[in-house]
Amino acid sequence: MSEGQQVYLAFTIVVVWTLWTCRTVWREFRSRAVPTALSPSTLVVAYASQTGTAKALAEQKVAALQQQFPEVQLRALSELTLTDVQKVTRMIFVVSTYGEGEPPDNGRRFYRQLLRLVADGVNLSHMGYEIVALGDRRYPRFCEFGIQLDAALQAAKAQRLQPMLKHDRMTQVTSDNVDDACVWQLTERSRLNGRASDGLYLLRLSTEQALPQWRAGDVLDVLPCYHPGSDAERPEHAPRSYSIASVPAEGQLLLIVRQQVNAAGQLGLCSGWLTQSLTPGAKLLGRVRRNTMCHLSDLQAPLLLIGAGSGLAGLRSQIAQRAQHADAGPIWLIYGERFPQEDVPLAQEIDQWLQRGVLRRVDRVFSRDAQAPAYVQSVISEKAAQVQEFLGQQGHVYVCGSYARMGTGVERSLRDAIGEQSVDQLLHEQRYHRDLY
Numbered sequence: 001m002s003e004g005q006q007v008y009l010a011f012t013i014v015v016v017w018t019l020w021t022c023r024t025v026w027r028e029f030r031s032r033a034v035p036t037a038l039s040p041s042t043l044v045v046a047y048a049s050q051t052g053t054a055k056a057l058a059e060q061k062v063a064a065l066q067q068q069f070p071e072v073q074l075r076a077l078s079e080l081t082l083t084d085v086q087k088v089t090r091m092i093f094v095v096s097t098y099g100e101g102e103p104p105d106n107g108r109r110f111y112r113q114l115l116r117l118v119a120d121g122v123n124l125s126h127m128g129y130e131i132v133a134l135g136d137r138r139y140p141r142f143c144e145f146g147i148q149l150d151a152a153l154q155a156a157k158a159q160r161l162q163p164m165l166k167h168d169r170m171t172q173v174t175s176d177n178v179d180d181a182c183v184w185q186l187t188e189r190s191r192l193n194g195r196a197s198d199g200l201y202l203l204r205l206s207t208e209q210a211l212p213q214w215r216a217g218d219v220l221d222v223l224p225c226y227h228p229g230s231d232a233e234r235p236e237h238a239p240r241s242y243s244i245a246s247v248p249a250e251g252q253l254l255l256i257v258r259q260q261v262n263a264a265g266q267l268g269l270c271s272g273w274l275t276q277s278l279t280p281g282a283k284l285l286g287r288v289r290r291n292t293m294c295h296l297s298d299l300q301a302p303l304l305l306i307g308a309g310s311g312l313a314g315l316r317s318q319i320a321q322r323a324q325h326a327d328a329g330p331i332w333l334i335y336g337e338r339f340p341q342e343d344v345p346l347a348q349e350i351d352q353w354l355q356r357g358v359l360r361r362v363d364r365v366f367s368r369d370a371q372a373p374a375y376v377q378s379v380i381s382e383k384a385a386q387v388q389e390f391l392g393q394q395g396h397v398y399v400c401g402s403y404a405r406m407g408t409g410v411e412r413s414l415r416d417a418i419g420e421q422s423v424d425q426l427l428h429e430q431r432y433h434r435d436l437y
């Protein structure tokens with residue numbers, strides 16, 4: 001081969017190699033550049049979901065529609081703007097209701113924006129829509145967000161293509177097939193507080209079946225007052241949900257259950273059964289329910305855990321998950337109870353985690369402390385600058401406990417402490433997780 005031919009060959013190889021690399025990079029870029037742009041022919045299935053049920057239903061819908069509508073796209077409402085909506089001609093909304101008839105966190109911004117545009121006289125008459133609303137009839141405002149969203153879309157002159165479908169959580173769950181539920185055995189139950197009333201209990205459950213692979217943040221739906229394997233008929237009670245307090249790597253499923261007692265002194269149906277009637281060794285039927293909005297994938301990011309009472313369950317599972325990873329990011333735990341002497345559940349374990357460095361910082365506060373009564377909200381307000389510094393740009397907030405007694409107060413104090421915009425950003429970037437009941 002002459003020198004000229006050699007140079008030509010080398011040149012050709014370099015060009016082909018460069019083109020090939022560019023093609024590969026472009027393909028990779030394109031495959032990652034989701035979501036793809038919306039066009040008038042795109043059918044958008046948009047969900048707003050707090051604990052993942054509406055999201056899962058929306059995913060099922062997209063899978064079912066793919067054959068008929070190849071251009072179907074799944075989006076969280078938080079990923080959509082009104083400009084997007086003005087581009088498409090057909091949408092299906094799958095939305096749950098949260099709080100006291102409010103939108104879930106990832107639907108709030110979109111809804112606020114929609115209301116603003118409606119007030120400005122926006123016209124969405126080019127768009128047809130359907131709403132699938134998820135709710136729970138035990139709440140006074142059943143499926144309220146679906147209803148409000150429908151009213152706003154009507155006011156914007158969008159066309160309702162189907163009457164709204166309302167799913168009641170209880171009928172949905174009870175009519176589900178419980179065959180894929182797991183039979184659990186209560187191996188141990190211990191009392192976590194020393195007070196005469198408001199017993200808080202740790203339940204250890206094991207199973208002879210393969211251990212389900214749940215994730216921190218998931219929930220166990222328990223069928224109350226039913227002993228699997230006995231001849232007794234299955235009672236007609238709706239399952240009760242409990243945040244799972246452990247991770248599968250621990251080899252057991254832990255629950256932290258508050259014994260509920262009504263004004264007449266009667267024990268709560270499921271909590272009374274779990275904390276009193278059920279004897280160790282007895283079996284129960286429970287199914288793990290995925291709570292995808294409470295799954296934390298970024299284990300390196302700072303994590304601010306806030307909770308009170310039995311909310312410790314959800315917080316414990318997040319700590320246990322990070323305890324499995326040597327390089328996990330820092331955790332700051334803020335936990336509230338009532339009495340400093342009697343109410344320090346899992347004290348030993350938490351202190352060990354603190355010594356091992358799994359927890360960076362722990363603040364315990366007590367609302368009935370004679371010297372310094374305080375709620376978790378007070379810690380956020382008093383340590384506002386430290387909260388802001390701890391969270392930085394990547395930090396996640398995880399709140400677990402009673403919605404009425406704690407959830408709304410925590411959000412208010414966070415907004416005061418780190419600013420409206422930062423909290424909206426946390427919500428938008430799905431870094432604010434709330435497992436509230």
Ligand SMILES: Cc1cc2nc3c(=O)[nH]c(=O)nc-3n(C[C@H](O)[C@H](O)[C@H](O)COP(=O)(O)O)c2cc1C
Pocket residue numbers: 048049050051052053054055095096097098099100101102104134135136137139140141142143144169403436437
């Ligand atoms: C704290 C809290 C508040 C709720 N408030 C309502 C409500 O006001 N109205 C309603 O119909 N359902 C309410 N629900 C029930 C949920 O909408 C229902 O469980 C739904 O299936 C959850 O769907 P998701 O997992 O997609 O968020 C509430 C649930 C929780 C945990």
